[in-house]
Amino acid sequence: MDHFNYSQNRLFAENVSCTDIAEQYGTPCFVYSRATIERHFLAFTDAMKSHPHLICYAVKANSNIAVLNVLAKMGSGFDIVSGGELSRVVKAGGDPSKVVFSGVGKTVEEIKLGLDLGIKCFNVESEAELHRIADVAAAEGKVAPISIRVNPNVDAGTHPYISTGLKENKFGIELEQALPLFEWAHCQPSLSVQGVDCHIGSQLTEISPFLDALDALIALIDRLADKGIELSHLDLGGGLGVPYNGEAPPHPSEYAAALMKKLERFPQLTIIFEPGRAIMANAGIMLTKVEYLKQNAEKNFCIVDAAMNDLIRPALYSAWQRIEPVVKTSAESKVYDVVGPICETGDFIGKERELNVAAGDLLAVRSAGAYGFTMSSNYNSRPRAAEIMVDGDKTHLIRQRETVESLWSGEQVID
Numbered sequence: 001m002d003h004f005n006y007s008q009n010r011l012f013a014e015n016v017s018c019t020d021i022a023e024q025y026g027t028p029c030f031v032y033s034r035a036t037i038e039r040h041f042l043a044f045t046d047a048m049k050s051h052p053h054l055i056c057y058a059v060k061a062n063s064n065i066a067v068l069n070v071l072a073k074m075g076s077g078f079d080i081v082s083g084g085e086l087s088r089v090v091k092a093g094g095d096p097s098k099v100v101f102s103g104v105g106k107t108v109e110e111i112k113l114g115l116d117l118g119i120k121c122f123n124v125e126s127e128a129e130l131h132r133i134a135d136v137a138a139a140e141g142k143v144a145p146i147s148i149r150v151n152p153n154v155d156a157g158t159h160p161y162i163s164t165g166l167k168e169n170k171f172g173i174e175l176e177q178a179l180p181l182f183e184w185a186h187c188q189p190s191l192s193v194q195g196v197d198c199h200i201g202s203q204l205t206e207i208s209p210f211l212d213a214l215d216a217l218i219a220l221i222d223r224l225a226d227k228g229i230e231l232s233h234l235d236l237g238g239g240l241g242v243p244y245n246g247e248a249p250p251h252p253s254e255y256a257a258a259l260m261k262k263l264e265r266f267p268q269l270t271i272i273f274e275p276g277r278a279i280m281a282n283a284g285i286m287l288t289k290v291e292y293l294k295q296n297a298e299k300n301f302c303i304v305d306a307a308m309n310d311l312i313r314p315a316l317y318s319a320w321q322r323i324e325p326v327v328k329t330s331a332e333s334k335v336y337d338v339v340g341p342i343c344e345t346g347d348f349i350g351k352e353r354e355l356n357v358a359a360g361d362l363l364a365v366r367s368a369g370a371y372g373f374t375m376s377s378n379y380n381s382r383p384r385a386a387e388i389m390v391d392g393d394k395t396h397l398i399r400q401r402e403t404v405e406s407l408w409s410g411e412q413v414i415d
């Protein structure tokens with residue numbers, strides 16, 4: 001459930017009309033609903049309240065510091081994958097001791113930053129990285145908290161680009177190799193073994209792959225316990241899907257309940273989730289204006305002022321996101337390809353959409369709060385869009401639209 005609803009055929013973000021937002025801030029822009037972010041976060045914490053837990057929001061989904069700050073104020077932890085994301089969390093008032101650091105390519109500088117800030121855990125993705133963390137921590141006179149990310153080899157049943165738990169994926173460490181690495185880490189004075197983690201993919205709409213992954217992790221925890229290695233947390237990653245187009249993914253409460261059945265015998269083990277999309281996707285929309293309507297023998301095109309540089313998911317994954325008019329009318333509708341101004345055939349926001357629109361109308365692209373702005377670029381020298389947070393009847397500009405001048409601010413001509 002989100003707080004983007006129609007009232008008298010006009011789309012509202014909480015109590016603010018989306019037409020007013022577009023007039024005030026221009027288009028394209030991303031609009032987030034604070035109440036929706038909070039509601040989605042609480043769905044996770046409520047679902048887990050009977051067990052020690054930490055929700056580490058996956059910063060990559062939407063890293064605006066206002067978004068991170070709303071979550072930090074609710075006690076959220078954070079899953080980060082770069083020094084940049086870690087710095088954003090700190091800037092936003094997040095607590096580094098609730099940060100888990102994922103990603104296959106952590107640099108020495110990033111490891112040092114994590115150690116200096118006292119993060120909760122490094123989620124280690126390879127033997128080489130484990131050695132590097134041990135060395136960096138030893139050189140700094142510190143003890144690095146670590147978890148080993150295992151690759152449980154389960155098929156998440158999602159788009160191949162966002163499936164991460166199969167043997168052919170670059171992520172994690174094969175189960176068989178994890179045990180000796182845990183034993184090695186356990187003996188290192190500069191490492192403190194804290195947990196085990198996995199992340200099998202994104203936009204999962206079934207519980208069973210998560211349960212398969214959990215079975216694999218529990219079997220490993222039992223084997224570690226036999227060797228005298230006790231873990232304090234189990235991190236199941238993110239990945240819970242959202243409805244984009246009628247999908248019915250499990251609610252966080254169903255998801256948690258199914259997992260908790262298997263975790264009853266571990267009352268001391270803190271369970272970590274790293275949801276990104278489930279918190280942010282439907283807490284945001286992208287507003288765009290229709291520039292032109294165009295027709296050829298084959299198709300109707302609705303040319304809008306947003307493009308693949310603003311929202312790349314349709315071009316990159318053939319992702320489907322709902323597109324609807326900000327003001328609904330009863331005019332006749334036609335089937336359009338909704339396309340942007342970028343010089344690529346792949347520059348579309350949606351294909352074959354039934355819409356009644358005229359030039360100058362506003363459209364809302366739904367489910368744009370996650371992997372929208374964070375994946376945007378300046379392709380075709382397009383300044384990136386503004387971001388706005390709605391809170392009840394107030395709007396806040398949380399990122400100003402980029403200026404054209406800022407596009408070349410780090411560039412230099414030569415003699």
Ligand code: LLP
Nearest residue numbers: 058102199202203238239274275276277371
């Ligand atoms: N934890 C780790 C280690 C991850 O790699 C990811 C996402 C998450 C958590 C959060 O997953 P979520 O709950 O959001 O599914 N750009 C793609 C999604 C890529 C996800 C990458 N990893 C998209 O637009 O669909």
